[in-house]
Amino acid sequence: MSSTLRTGTSTDITTPALGRGSRPVSGDAESRPKHPFQLGLEVFVQNRLAVVGVVVVVLAVLFCFVGPLVYHTDQVTVNLADANLAPGGAHPLGTDGSGYDVLGRLMVGGQTSLIVGLAAAAIATVVGTIWGAVAGFFGGVVDGVMMRIVDAVLAIPILFLLLFLVTIVRPSLTVMILVIGLTAWLVPARLVRGEALTLRVREYVQAVRVMGGSSWRSVSRHIMPNVLGTVIVNTTFQVADAILLVAYLGYLGLGISPPATDWGAMLSNGTQYVFLNYWWLIYPAGAAIIIVVVAVNLIGDGLRDAVEVRLQRR
Template identity: 75%
Template sequence: MTTIRPGAGETAPGLTDSGEQPAPLGATGLPVGKAKSMFRLGFEVFVQNRLAIVGLFLLLAAVLFCFLGPLIRPSNQITVNLDQVTLPPGPGHPLGTDETGYDQLGRLMTGGQVSLIVGFSAAVIATIVGTVWGAIAGFFGGWVDAVMMRIVDAILSIPILFLLLFLVTIVKPSVPVMVFVLGLTAWLVPARLVRGESLTLRVREYVQAVRVMGGTSWHAVLRHIMPNVVGTVIVNATFQVADAILLVAYLGYLGLGIAPPSTDWGGMLSNGTAFVFTNYWWLIYPPGLAIIIVVVAVNLVGDGLRDSVEVRLQRR
C-alpha cells in the first residue's frame, strides 16, 4: 500500500498548519464555539442602524421624562390655580402655565404617561389578537379563512376614526377604555398581514411534516406558523404604537380624550390652539413636538427591528 505524504510546505488533509485537527463548522459557517447566536447577529444588525439607535434613545428619553420626571419634579395637576393662568416660561415654570394655571412642564409629563400607556398597551392587544386571528385563518384556509377574513373586511370598510368617535361617545373615555377601544380596532391590519404570511408558510416542508407525523393543526399554528411571522409582527407592532399615539392625539384634539383633570398630548394641543393668536407658544409647541418626536422615534426603531429579525440579514 502506498502512503501519500504531504510535500514541503503542504498540510495534510484535515489538519491545520500547526498539525491540529480543525474545529467543526457550525450552521453559520463559523467554527463551533465561535458561531454567533441568532440573537447576537440580530443585535449587531440593529446596532449598525444608526437611525434606529437614535430612535431608541429618543423613545427611552421620552419614557424616562414622562414616568421618572414627575418623581424628580412633582407639580400640582389636580387643583386649578387661577392666579397663575397662562404665565410665560420663567423661574418655577420652565414651560409656563396653561389656561387653568397648571404647570405646563408637569402637564406634559402627565399627558405623556397617558399617551404612552395607551399607545403601547393598545399595540400589544392589537398585535396579539391580529396575529392569532390571521394565523388561524391562513393556516386552515377554506371556509374558515373565508368567514374570518370577511369579518375583517367588513370592519375595515368602516373608517377607524369614525368608529372610534362612535365608541367614545357611548362610553366615558378613560385609560382602560381607550386601550380596549384602540386595541380592538387596530388588530385588523396585522391580521391581514399574518394571514398572508400563513398562506405561504402552511405549504412549507416542515409544516407538512408536522401533519405527516401526526401533529395537530393547533401545534403547527403555535409552534411553526406564529414563530415564523415574528418579523412581520414586530415591525407592524411598532407602527401600531405610533398609530395608537396619533389616534389618542386625534381624539384628544377633538375633545373626546381623557376627561380632566387628566390629559394627553392631543388634549393639550387642542387647548393650546385656542390661544394661537395670542402668542402663547408654550401651549402649542411642546405637546406638538412631543407627539412628532415619539412617533418618529417609534418608526425608526421599527425599521431597525425589521432588519434585525430578517433571516437573510442574520445569516449574511
Template identity: 85%
Template sequence: MSVQPGGQIAGGVDAPAAGPAASTPGTPAVSRGGPAKSLFRLGFEVFIQNRLAIVGIVVVALAILFCFVGPLIYRTDQVTVDLTLANLPPGPGHPLGTDGSGYDVLGRLMVGGQTSLIVGLAAAAIATIVGTVWGAVAGFFGGWVDGVMMRIVDAILAIPILFLLLFLVTIVRPSLPVMIFVIGLTAWLVPARLVRGESLTLRVREYVQAVRVMGGSSWRSVSRHIMPNVIGTVIVNATFQVADAILLVAYLGYLGLGISPPATDWGGMLSNGTQYVFLNYWWLIYPAGLAIIVVVVAVNLVGDGLRDAVEVRLQRR
C-alpha cells in the same frame, strides 16, 4: 495545458485544492475560520449598524424616563385649578409656563405623556396579540374558515378607523382602560392580514405537514410552528402599531374626545393650546406638538431598524 485524472495539470503541477463550498440559500453566513453566526446575532448586528434606530431607542427611553420618573423629581399639582396662575409665560418656578387652568405645563407634559405612552403600548399589545392569532388561524385552516374570518376583517376595514373611534368614544365615557380597549380592538386588522399572508405560505412547509402526518393537532401546528415563524413580521408591525396608537390618542384628544380632565394627554394639551394661538402663547402649543412628533418618529425609526434586522436577505448576507 490539460487536466489529467486525479486533479493534476499536465506538467506535474497539482491542481489547487477546492475551496469551501458556497453557502446554500437559507443557511446562516459562516465567517472564515469561525463558527456560523446565529440568526439572532446577525439580526442584532444589522440593527446596531442602523444609527437612526439606535437614536430612536434612546429617544423612546428618554421619553419613558421623562414621563414616569420625571413627576417623582419635578412635583406639580395637576388636579387643583388655580386661575391666578393661568397662562403665565415660562419663568422661575414654571420652566414652560402654565396653561389656562393654572397647571404647570412641564408637569402637564409629563402626565399627558404617561397617558399617551400607556395607551400606545397597551393598545399595540392587544392589537398585535389579537391580530396574530386571528391571522394565523385564518391562514392555517384556509377554505371557508379563512373566507369568513377575512371577510369580517375586510368589512371592518371598509369603515374609516378614525370615524369608528369617534363613534365608540361618543357612546362610552373615555377613560384610560376604555381608550386602550377601543384603540386596540380597531388596530388589530392590519397585523391580522399580514400574519394571514405569512401563514398561507408556512402551512405548506414540510415541518408543518409532518405534524399532521404524526397526528398532531391543528392548534399545535398554529401555536408551535406558524406563530413562532411570523414573529419577525409581528415585532416589526408592533412598533408601528405603537406609533399609530399614540397618533390616534392625539387625534381624539385634539378633537376633545380624549381622556376626561383633570387627566390629559398630548393631543388634549395641543387642543387646549390652539385656543390661544392668536395670543402668541407658544408654550401651550409647541411642547405637546413636539413631544408627539419626536416620540412617533423615534418609534418609527426603531421599527425601520427591526425591519432590517429580521429581513432574511440582510441576516444572511
C-alpha cells in the same frame, strides 16, 4: 547550527515559528455562522437612526414616569391665579389656562399617550396574530369568512369608528386602550395571514399532521413563532399609530376626562390661545408627539432590516 533539517533528499522542511502571544487560527471558529439573533442585532446597531430612536424612546419614558418623582407639580387643583404665565423660574414652560404647570402637564400627558400606545399595540398584535394565523393555516371556507370580516371592518375609516365608539362609552384610560386595540388588529391580521399561507405547506408543518398533531399545535408551535419577526416589526408601527390616534381623539376633545390629559388634549387647549402668541401651550405638546412617533418609526425601520437579514440566513 542551522534550524533547517536536511534529509537524504534535497527537500528542506522548515518549521514556522509562532510569534509571541500568537495562537493557532481555528478554521472552524471563523467559518461558524453567527446566530440569527446576533446577526439581526448587529444589523440593527449599524442603523444609527434606529439606535437614536431607541435612545429617544427611553428618554421619553424616563421623562414621563420618572420625571414627576423629581419635578413635583399639582396637576389636580385648578389655580386660575397662575393661568397662562410665561415660562420663568418657577415654571420652566409656563402654565396653561387652568394654572397647571406645562412641564408637569407634559409628563402626565405623556404617561397617558405612552400607556395607551403600548397597551393598545399589544392587544392589536395578539388579536391580529391569532386571527391571521388561524385564517391562514386552515384556509378554505374558514379563511374566506374570517378575512371577509376583516375586509368589512377595514372598509370603515378607523378614526370615524373610534369617534363613534368613544361617544357611546365615557372615555377613560381602559376604554381608550380597548377601543384602539380592538380596532387596530386588522392590519397585523392580514400580514400574519399572508405569512401563514406560505408556512402551512412547509415540511415541518406537514409532519405535525402526519404524526397526528392537532391543528392548534401546528398554529401555536410552528406558524406563530415563525411570523414573530413580522409581528415585532408591525408592533412598533402599531405603537406609533396608537399614539397618534390618542392625539387625534384628545385634539377633538374626546380624550380622557380632566384633570387627566394627554398630548393631543394639551395641543387642542393650546390652539385656543394661538392668536395670543402663547407658544408654550402649543409647541411642547406638538413637539413631543412628533419626536416620539418619529423615534418609534425609526425603531420599526431598524427592526425590519434586522428581521430581513435574519430571514435571509435561515
